[in-house]
Amino acid sequence: MLSLKNFLKEEVKPALGCTEPGAVALAAARAVEEVGNAPVDSIKVLVSGNIFKNGMSVGIPRTNGLRGNIIAAALGALCGRSSFGLEVLKGCTDDAVPNAQKMVSSGHVQVLPDPEQNGVYIKASVKGGERAATCIIEGSHTDIVQVIADGKTVFSVEAETKENRSRGKESISVAREIAQMPFSSVVALVQQMDDDDVSYALEGARMNMTMAEHGFDESRTFGLEVGKTLKRAAANWETQDKYIKIRAISSAASDARMSGAPYPVMSSAGSGNHGITAILPVYILGRELGKSDKEIAKGIIYSHLCTSFVKSRLGRLSPICGCAVAAGAGAAGGIVHLLGGSDVQASKAMELVLGNLVGMLCDGAKETCSLKVGTGAFEAVLAAELVMNGHCIKIPQGVIDEKIEETVANVVTVNTQGMRCVDKIILDIIASRSAC
Structure with missing residues (x-):
């Protein structure tokens, strides 16, 4: 049974910057956490039309006026922390911005609309050295539904849901x-x-x-x-x-x-x-x-x-x-x-x-x-x-x-x-x- 505490925890929480590029940064940050210390070589993000539209022109905090999902993706990969949720970029320092701009200008970052997806959908794939990882967010801006590292699934909501069902703890979102x-x-x-x-x-x-x-x-x-x-x-x-x-x-x-x-x-x-x-x-x-x-x-x-x-x-x-x-x-x-x-x-x-x-x-x-x-x-x-x-x-x-x-x-x-x-x-x- 839904409680007010659960409602506030899930539906009312701090957000730094617009939530669409914030979610893009979150997905990139979570993917990078799976490649370890390897420098990030490339970032490719597929998003729904809704995310693409909402993140195209909005300002990104602490970037001196830079805008859009693409700079958010680069920053998420370089200095984001997924544990911060929608405040994923709050730990970024000023020197991360020119590095992110360099990644974008060199063509190492892509953010593309996926015509098959609607609502909240983000698939961030990163490569670093010999490592590769993907994070998928779907449903709401902080709902990480799958994380893949070097071809192996390291987290999935489906697997977690099955485990919860076996323990009698199945739940749905608020x-x-x-x-x-x-x-x-x-x-x-x-x-x-x-x-x-x-x-x-x-x-x-x-x-x-x-x-x-x-x-x-x-x-x-x-x-x-x-x-x-x-x-x-x-x-x-x-x-x-x-x-x-x-x-x-x-x-x-x-x-x-x-x-x-x-x-x-x-x-x-x-x-x-x-x-x-x-x-x-x-x-x-x-x-x-x-x-x-x-x-x-x-x-x-x-x-x-x-x-x-x-x-x-x-x-x-x-x-x-x-x-x-x-x-x-x-x-x-x-x-x-x-x-x-x-x-x-x-x-x-x-x-x-x-x-x-x-x-x-x-x-x-x-x-x-x-x-x-x-x-x-x-x-x-x-x-x-x-x-x-x-x-x-x-x-x-x-x-x-x-x-x-x-x-x-x-x-x-x-x-x-x-x-x-x-x-x-x-x-x-x-x-x-x-x-x-």
Whole structure:
């Protein structure tokens, strides 16, 4: 039976840089660990179209503005540590960057899309001297499913699963478990919250606020400076209305993160930008209203649960922008909970966000993600306030149905059937541009 502790451990964790190139670096790092001390001669990484798209243009932390999966793969092989998970590159030093650039410019690193793969899929193969190794990540960004060294499998999830079955310890991922649970059962997990969970939720908020502060740094330029532009436009920042403040702070955090600022954020459902959207609107509003740490933490955890409820059904990577749609809906639910609303009211606020933003597509991780994060954060607060003031959809219309489970199922249908060609189209656009 799923516990809140297990949920937070698997679905809410720190991530350094964008999670797609982070996962590429993780796969390369794990493969290299099997070739010992032999210098790395070549790296070849096959990825799904989703990973290729999301890692093409995003900044890599601690690289002075370098971008993309290819530099992430090189760094992962040269200085990454798989034990750090999505913070795989946090131990890299400055001298690793020129070495990684040299590997890339000499043609020793390849990152190619695999048209047969979807969602999260990465196959990193490295050669060093007489040694060769491969690591495959599939399902979620940290799920290493197979490691092969010199032609022999040294780890496989399939073998581990068989062993667990023989011991009566078979388990499924938290995301898969959430996908099978009704909304009421998912959000009921928040009642298990203890003091350690409060501290963990608030630590995540502090991490994401720290990233936002860097996005506001006037001495640096991060991305489009969406957050900074909104803050500058405020007549009086300290008394500015909460809608603009929440949008500006959330956007600033994404501005910095997408530009490769060297600081971690707390992720949600496998994504740092999801974490920014799911956490900051709840946290900022809670502080503005003078709520207690416990109340704010509970609202944040509720938001994570709501985000996972949607995201577990949409899939880890999808044609629909998860940081606005899934995490925006999650934040709306979390805000309603913070304001004392019921689970039904939280679901109604989520439906307003889903009905509003369902058509927002994901065209890769990059600078303009800060616009989408800001949109998701803004619409979350609006939806929560509408519902708390008695304004919600009472009869089915559009994608909004009788229950949140049915509404999310409709969104999934739009995602999997109505937008099935979107990823290919976006990938074709990116590929044609990079070929020029």
